[in-house]
Amino acid sequence: MTASERMIRIDDVELCVERKGRGEPVLCLTALGHDAHDFDPLADLLADRFEFVRVEWPGHGRSGPDTKPVSAARYAELLDRLVPALNLENPVVIGNSIGGAAGLIYASSHPVRGLVLCNSGGLVEFSPEVARFCRLFARFFAAGERRAFWYGPLFALYYRMVLPTRQAAAQRRRIVAAGYRLAPLLRQGWASFGRPEAYLGPLAESLDVPVWVSWARRDKIIPLDRCRPTIARFRHGRLSTFDAGHSAFLEQPEAFAREFVVFADDLAASPRLRVATS
Template sequence: MPLAETSSGTLAYSDQGTGPVVVLLHATLHDRTDYTDVAAALARRYRVIAVDWPGHGDSPAPAQPLSAVLLADVLEQFVSVLELRDAVVVGNSVGGFAACRLALAQPSRVAGLVLVNGSGFTPWTPASRAFCALMGHPGTIGAVFRGLVPLYMQATTVKDRDVAARVLARARTRAGRQTAASLWRSFPDPAADLRPLAGGITSPTLITWGARDRTLRPSWGRAMHHAISDSAYVEFDTGHLPFTSDLQGWLGVVEPFLERVLARD
């Protein structure tokens, strides 16, 4: 398992295949193994790199509290360490926020974006801010995730259920609760709101959305589509991870996009 050293800590990642680069980024309390089947399929044509965020999977926890903005900073450092350019970055949930931030900060490193029920475009209200503040307590994570994970996963496949079980197991640990709480506290930070910056995203973007997710509304995905000028939007009858619920359907949309933006000379 390769490791990358950044100023924000050590990142574990997988690296398979050769060719144009695809980077895979996961959600809070998830890990890179969410993408095992995706990576296996794409590695036939591409170099596929799947990252464990700090404090997730095989990556140790960072010295400072995690936040959405910190993950975006870590991603910038990671692609610099690996000298990646012209990559398609696939980001699920908070991974989608980090992917967009990279496209804004270092557009030469991003050939395209695939956002999967991504964050950063939430219309904040007093109620949603209060919910994030509540979720910012580790004790709340332990209690609420038992109901929250089924709500957003909407598991229908064996892979869905495996992912949900891993997330719930992490939420039962002290480290997992602290990690999730720290990230949830950070979500309403103005620096994590991409809406005012969306016009600066010039990378071709494919937005894929699991419409049965009960935590991230499809209307937010459509708003993301309208905000990013060069974007397409596709809904799936799935939960938060269309690529584990409907792998072939999701690949059927994503692979033509990759072919277009990563076309070899």
């Protein structure tokens, strides 16, 4: 089954949206620096049952640049207008990293059938330690923005840690090849992660939506143990872990697909959950 691509202008940003499959819509939101290819394996496995609607953030993939800096709040703001433009009603949302944080913000004020958070941002409580950690990464990516000669090799090593599995090798190569181009976006994003408002714990507690937290347990950047207190605040939450680095749907697609189908079937079967997302 082939994918269709559409460019949609939202708030003076040309966003590329790729759709593949048929059936219940699944809105796919990527990590910072990633693109629609992240969801290729999952779409290949489940395109006969779901329509995967894959958004490429500003400056990523085929999308145009933004005039506003990167943050989960900015991406959620774009979703406010993008989702109606796509004629999506009550989609299931899968969000990875900053995409998870943007999906959580979006789901807090819009109807969704369910929310899948994959190593999501926004779940580690703010502290001076977190702020220092984020500033360190922002400085690293600022070096790439300056085109420091050593940035390219170190960025490649960094992505060996982020996406360590064989299944992610092709996507890892694409991201590494774009390392210098992505550096300004990564610098802006990491600067935003270190601000108090990046913590989404209060939204997690108030969210009356079924949530499946799918965690790649080899993640060195967002450790699961630091996120467990916030995950426990979800009213209708469940947690699964996978042998992956940051994006289980990309790195362990067969195992992820099996559990995603279970989650989707539960959404369809439970009247209580249908009411919660209406």
